[in-house]
Amino acid sequence: MSRKQEEIVATRNRYVAGLEKLELAAEQVEQMKATLTILKPQLELSARQTVITMKEVENENVTVERATILVKQEEEVANTKAEIAGALKTECEAELAVAIPILEDALIALNTLKPTDITLVKAMKNPPDTIKLVMAAVCVMLGVPPDRTIDPVTGKKFTDYWGPSKRILGDMNFLQNLKDYDKDNIAPAVMQVIKKTYMTDSSFTPHIVAKASSAAEGLCKWVRAMVSYDEVAKVVAPKKKKLVEAQTECDEAEAFLNEKRQTLAALNAKLAALNDSLRQTLQKKLNLETEVATCTAK
Numbered sequence: 276m277s278r279k280q281e282e283i284v285a286t287r288n289r290y291v292a293g294l295e296k297l298e299l300a301a302e303q304v305e306q307m308k309a310t311l312t313i314l315k316p317q318l319e320l321s322a323r324q325t326v327i328t329m330k331e332v333e334n335e336n337v338t339v340e341r342a343t344i345l346v347k348q349e350e351e352v353a354n355t356k357a358e359i360a361g362a363l364k365t366e367c368e369a370e371l372a373v374a375i376p377i378l379e380d381a382l383i384a385l386n387t388l389k390p391t392d393i394t395l396v397k398a399m400k401n402p403p404d405t406i407k408l409v410m411a412a413v414c415v416m417l418g419v420p421p422d423r424t425i426d427p428v429t430g431k432k433f434t435d436y437w438g439p440s441k442r443i444l445g446d447m448n449f450l451q452n453l454k455d456y457d458k459d460n461i462a463p464a465v466m467q468v469i470k471k472t473y474m475t476d477s478s479f480t481p482h483i484v485a486k487a488s489s490a491a492e493g494l495c496k497w498v499r500a501m502v503s504y505d506e507v508a509k510v511v512a513p514k515k516k517k518l519v520e521a522q523t524e525c526d527e528a529e530a531f532l533n534e535k536r537q538t539l540a541a542l543n544a545k546l547a548a549l550n551d552s553l554r555q556t557l558q559k560k561l562n563l564e565t566e567v568a569t570c571t572a573k
Contacts, residue, residue: 318563318564328549335545338542349532353525356524370514377500378504388493405478405491410491411473415468416461421439422434422439456501459508466502481495
C-alpha cells in the first residue's frame with residue numbers, strides 16, 4: 276500500500292472513530308436527560324417532604340417543651356404534698372410515741388399472766404377491794420354491765436361488778452380480747468367513767484394492787500395504759516385525719532404526675548422518630564441534589 280493510501284485509511288478511521296464518539300456522547304446526553312427527567316421530580320418531592328418534616332419537628336418540639344414545663348410544675352406540686360404528708364406523719368408518730376412505752380409495758384404485763392393467775396382471781400369468793408376495783412374498771416372498758424344486787428343488810432339495790440368479773444375471767448379469750456382491744460376507738464362515755472371513778476382512786480395503782488394479786492396488777496397497768504393512749508390518741512386523731520387526707524392528695528398528685536410523665540415519654544419518643552425521619556429525608560435530598568448536580572455538570 277502506498278503512503279497516500281495509508282493516509283486516506285488513517286483519515287477514514289479517525290473520522291469513523293469521531294462519529295462513534297459523537298454517537299456515544301449523544302446517547303449519554305439522552306441518558307442524562309432521561310435521568311434528570313426522573314431525578315428532578317424526585318428532588319422536588321424530597322424538598323417538599325423535608326419542609327413538611329421540619330415543620331412537624333418544630334411543632335413537636337414546642338409540644339415537648341410545654342409538656343416538660345407541665346411535668347416540672349406537677350413534680351413541684353407532688354413534692355410539696357409529699358412533704359406535707361411526711362411532716363404530718365412524723366408529727367403523729369412523735370406524739371403517739373409518748374404512749375407506746377406505756378402500751379408495751381401493759382402488753383408485757385398481760386403476757387406474763389398465766390391461766391393459773393386468772394383462775395386464782397376468779398376463784399376468790401370475797402376478793403380484796405383493790406381486786407374488785409380493778410375488775411370493775413376492766414368490765415367498764417369491755418362494756419360489760421354490772422349486776423343489780425340487793426344488800427342483805429340494808430335491803431337496797433347496788434351495782435356489783437364481781438359477778439360479771441368472774442364471767443369474763445372465765446372466758447378463754449379474755450387475755451386475747453384485752454390484747455386486741457380497739458384502743459383507737461374507745462367511747463368517750465367509757466373513758467369518762469374510768470377517769471372519774473377509777474383513775475381518781477388512790478388504790479388504783481399497780482404497786483398497791485400488786486399486794487393483792489399479780490394478775491390484778493397487770494390488768495391495772497392495762498387499764499391505765501388505755502387511758503394514757505386515749506389521751507394522746509384524742510389529740511392525734513384530728514392530725515391523723517389530716518394525714519389521711521394529705522396522703523390521699525399526695526397519692527392522687529403522684530398518679531397524675533406519672534400520667535404526665537408517660538405522656539412526655541411518648542412525646543419524646545415521637546420527636547425522636549421525627550428527628551430520625553428528618554435526618555433520612557435530608558440525606559435523601561442531599562443525595563438527589565448531588566446526582567442532579569453531577570448530571571448537569573456533565
